[in-house]
Amino acid sequence: MREPPAVSLVCFDLASLVIDGSIVERAFAEAIATEGIVVGTQDYVRSMVRLDRARGRPPADVLQEIFDGEEPRAQAASLAFDRSFRAAAERYGMTVPPDAVAALTKAAASGAKVCLLSGLSGAACGDLLDELCRPGIADLALCADDAPRGFPWPDLVLTAMLRLGTPDVREVAMVSATENGLLSGWRAGASIVVAIDSGGRGPQVGATHVLENVAALPDLIISGG
Structure with missing residues (x-):
C-alpha cells in the first residue's frame, strides 16, 4: 500500500495562540456598544456568550448573527x-x-512551509500579520478576507494550499487552539489536525492529535503523525 505523503504545509491558527482573547472581547464589546448593546443588559450578556462559543470564527460573522436582518x-x-x-x-x-517561534522554525527546517491564519479581517489585523511573519517564521499569512469563508469552513486552509503550491491535502497539518479552527482543518481533509490544549480538556472535535503545548509540534510534523 502506498504511504501517505509527508507534511509539507503547516497551517497555524493565530487565535488563542498569539492574539490576546481579552483584546478581542474588549473590541467586540466596544463594537456592539456602538449599536446600543451595552454592559448591564441581557442583550450584552447574550452577545458576549455568543462570542465565547464562537471562538476562532470571524467576529464579522458573529455580528451578522447578532444583528440578523439588520445589515x-x-x-x-x-x-x-x-x-x-x-x-x-x-x-x-x-x-x-x-x-511557538521555536516550534514553527523546527517545522520549517524539516522542509515544510508555514502559513499563519487569522479569523480577523485585514482591516482589523492592519500590519499585524506582516509583522508576525517578519522574523521569518512563516512563508505566508492569511486573514479572513483572503478566502470566501472563514473558520469553521475549510476555505482558508485550501487557500493556503493554492498559494503555496501544496499538491495534496494529505500533506497539510492544521494547528489550532479553537474548535472552529480544528473543524476547518478537518473539513479541508488535512491528515494531521492538532489541538493545542493547555487547559487539559482532552479530545476535541475534529482533532487527530491533542498537545498540551506547541513545543511538541515539530516531532509530530516530522514523524508525519
Missing part, C-alpha cells in the same frame, strides 16, 4: 470592531510566543 447595523458594528481591535493591537503589541 447596516451589522456592518457598522463590524467596522467598529476592526477599528477597536487594530488600535488595541498597536497599543499593546502582539508577538508570536518564543515556544
Whole structure:
C-alpha cells in the first residue's frame, strides 16, 4: 500500500495562540456598544456568550448573527470592531510566543512551509500579520478576507494550499487552539489536525492529535503523525 505523503504545509491558527482573547472581547464589546448593546443588559450578556462559543470564527460573522436582518447595523458594528481591535493591537503589541517561534522554525527546517491564519479581517489585523511573519517564521499569512469563508469552513486552509503550491491535502497539518479552527482543518481533509490544549480538556472535535503545548509540534510534523 502506498504511504501517505509527508507534511509539507503547516497551517497555524493565530487565535488563542498569539492574539490576546481579552483584546478581542474588549473590541467586540466596544463594537456592539456602538449599536446600543451595552454592559448591564441581557442583550450584552447574550452577545458576549455568543462570542465565547464562537471562538476562532470571524467576529464579522458573529455580528451578522447578532444583528440578523439588520445589515447596516451589522456592518457598522463590524467596522467598529476592526477599528477597536487594530488600535488595541498597536497599543499593546502582539508577538508570536518564543515556544511557538521555536516550534514553527523546527517545522520549517524539516522542509515544510508555514502559513499563519487569522479569523480577523485585514482591516482589523492592519500590519499585524506582516509583522508576525517578519522574523521569518512563516512563508505566508492569511486573514479572513483572503478566502470566501472563514473558520469553521475549510476555505482558508485550501487557500493556503493554492498559494503555496501544496499538491495534496494529505500533506497539510492544521494547528489550532479553537474548535472552529480544528473543524476547518478537518473539513479541508488535512491528515494531521492538532489541538493545542493547555487547559487539559482532552479530545476535541475534529482533532487527530491533542498537545498540551506547541513545543511538541515539530516531532509530530516530522514523524508525519
